[in-house]
Amino acid sequence: MITTINERVYALSTKTTTYLFEVLPSGHLEHLYYGPLLPQVTSDEALAFAQKRACECGNTIIYSDDDPDVMLENTPLEMSAEGKGDIREPFIEVIHENGSRTSDFLFQKAEILAKKDPYDTLPGSYGLAGNNHLVITLKDQQADLRLELHYYVYEDEDVICRSSRLINDSDETVTLNRLMSTQLDLTNNDYVMTSFTGSWSNEMNRHDTSLLAGKHEISSFTGTSSSRANPFVMISEKNTSEDYGSCYGMNLIYSGNHYEMAEVNAYGQTHFLSGINPRGFQWVLEPHETFEAPEAVMTYSHEGWSVLSLHMHAFIREHIVRGEWKHKPRPVLLNSWEAYYFQFNEHKLLSLAKKAKQVGIELFVLDDGWFGHRDDDTSSLGDWFVNSKKLPHGLKYFGEKIHELGMDFGLWIEPEMVNVKSTLYQEHPDWTLAIPHTPHSEGRHQRLLDLTRKDVVDHLEKVMSDLFSSAPIDYIKWDMNRIISDAFSPSLEASRQGEVFHRYVLGLYDLMHRLTVKFPHILFEGCAAGGNRFDLGILCFFPQIWASDNTDPICRAQIQENYSYGYPLSVFSAHVSASPNHQTLRQTSLKTRFDVATFAILGYELNLNDLSKNALEEVKQQITWYKQYRTILQEGHFYRTMQKQNDRQEYSWTCVAQDQSCAIGFTLQTLVHPHQPFHTYKARGLDPMKCYSFQNVSHKEDIRRFGDLINSQIPIHIKPDSLTQKVASQFVKLEGEKDYYASLSGASLMYGGICLKTSYTGTGYNENVRLYQDFDSRLYLMKAL
Incomplete structure (x- = not known):
């Protein structure tokens, strides 16, 4: 007012x-x-x-x-x-x-x-x-x-x-x-x-x-x-x-x-x-x-x-994000990048897609390498025609095959860029931001197209429109993998070179506006070498942004928490990837990778064909659970509770349904401290007058986590890292601890909290002990009675 x-x-x-x-x-x-x-x-x-x-x-x-x-x-x-x-x-x-x-x-x-x-x-x-x-x-x-x-x-x-x-x-x-x-x-x-x-x-x-x-x-x-x-x-x-x-x-x-x-x-x-x-x-x-x-x-x-944060989240959801996907549940996707990088063919992709369907994936995304002569990052940007060696039946055929499997089809593009090794650059070398007759400093072997020029924007609109219409495309990942160097537009006079940076952004907005109006059904996801262009301007056109190329869950916990100060969970995505992680080589459990990615728009980015039968079943159960609570996680009220107990720093989050009928809690420990058994989880954002049931999301523990300690409890000796241990671990699983309360007030959950089951401290283990070690996490479910 x-x-x-x-x-x-x-x-x-x-x-x-x-x-x-x-x-x-x-x-x-x-x-x-x-x-x-x-x-x-x-x-x-x-x-x-x-x-x-x-x-x-x-x-x-x-x-x-x-x-x-x-x-x-x-x-x-x-x-x-x-x-x-x-x-x-x-x-x-x-x-x-x-x-x-x-x-x-x-x-x-x-x-x-x-x-x-x-x-x-x-x-x-x-x-x-x-x-x-x-x-x-x-x-x-x-x-x-x-x-x-x-x-x-x-x-x-x-x-x-x-x-x-x-x-x-x-x-x-x-x-x-x-x-x-x-x-x-x-x-x-x-x-x-x-x-x-x-x-x-x-x-x-x-x-x-x-x-x-x-x-x-x-x-x-x-x-x-x-x-x-x-x-x-x-x-x-x-x-x-x-x-x-x-x-x-x-x-x-x-x-x-x-x-x-x-x-x-x-x-x-x-x-x-x-x-x-x-x-x-x-x-x-x-x-x-x-x-x-x-x-x-x-x-x-x-x-x-x-x-x-709640103010900012509500504002962005209601007054920045727009279009058909404003409040639509975002699909669980599988991205092909970390599964195959550039080394794929149609057979490999369809094999991966079939596994994706089996575990409940809703959207299959074909990442970089599908166009031109693109076998690495030195060529073909700007040449947006199908690589017939990799996809001999074409993009339309491949997209239809994905649809026949019951999934949506997505595609990676990087329209703002061009490689010198491309037909487009050979035909229009003047279409890039570069100082004429001067050596150009490149990033990732690519240059930026000059979006200060209307004819370049017109060209990109036509090429992208033809591409989006050529196949049954439901999702586009729009990437931008370098920053601007040698900021100069040959189309502008000398006195106007100070306008290049801003005119580039204006050209970008013009292009995004044209394409999102023309293709309102497509779910666009912004990306710029991860979070290099994570801002409200992009969110006015694209309803979600790839938060970081780093998929390590321990790094991601910090990244996602810090995004949450200004941005809602519904606008950034997170993927469950392989372990060891491709960016850090850190090893983490499939559970921890999922638990962190749950507090974002969930996706997967790993080779499902390489997973064991047990791991595939775990992924299937994860996706089933996520779909059940997706609305809360994507549209609910998100709260951070940074807890420091006994010199132990942890992440603690709560996401609450807007009507306060249900909430999802989360804790993550980075590095374990010896003989620190006690931990309290405190919820946020509940109705203090309502009563809630409380339980942790069930999970199983791998006996290999105990190393040769397992030999102290069994009649035979199993050598660590042996084939025998691996086989035994496939058949013998330990039930994780269970924290359950039938009825607690929202006030007690928020102000007193739950003193959780004791953590393992080296002196014994049973069903009432939590294995809460390096990089371990937990999910908790609270439902109003």
């Missing part, structure tokens, strides 16, 4: 939060408040929040003789500009034709609109209810420029979005060096900024940085949103936890170079900006043209990170 007080104060309220700013007599916008809901905002409250100014502060700059008490350097603002004394990082940076960098944007008007204006070039949130779109127009009188600040209020999800547009009403050309999407000025410091950084196969490492003085920047300069720094960040008061404390969550609906910056000034105030990374960006704005910044997302919680 948006309300106006005295035509000078604007209050934006959601179910639990209020955002407040006012128009100063000078025409600047002073930020007053963003925090817990204020039941009624009055003029007195706005006056109480406003900074009190009476005289000049030291050697700060006085804005004007008419406003002697306005010093922009220490005023919390809705947007900052250069030249009038505000020396903080600017919201906008414009160079005028005469070389001046001073901007002076002052309030002109405010409008409350019934619905969000459509966007011509950039994706954004949708589904805004009522009169919840506020537009503030500021005008630079000297330069004849207009700056629009857009606010979108999503009441039910406790989210406020912001974006900005610069309109050049003058007859002069100006150069835009930056235009941010949002600014948040807080009147104190001592916050902690949480960011998530990493690299290929090592995405989403959490870092907490104290904001005490100076600047802290999180940004991408890869041409993508980047695995190096995800655009989602949090700013929290010290001592904030999952359940307690004030915190802000910020994200950006953008897939290119982004920028999040927190700056503490000399007065102890915190200044936050988010938007397109100004590094390498420069936009020539001609007379009467408009530049639009991406939309930024903000939420606030005074009840810790769990509630903040």
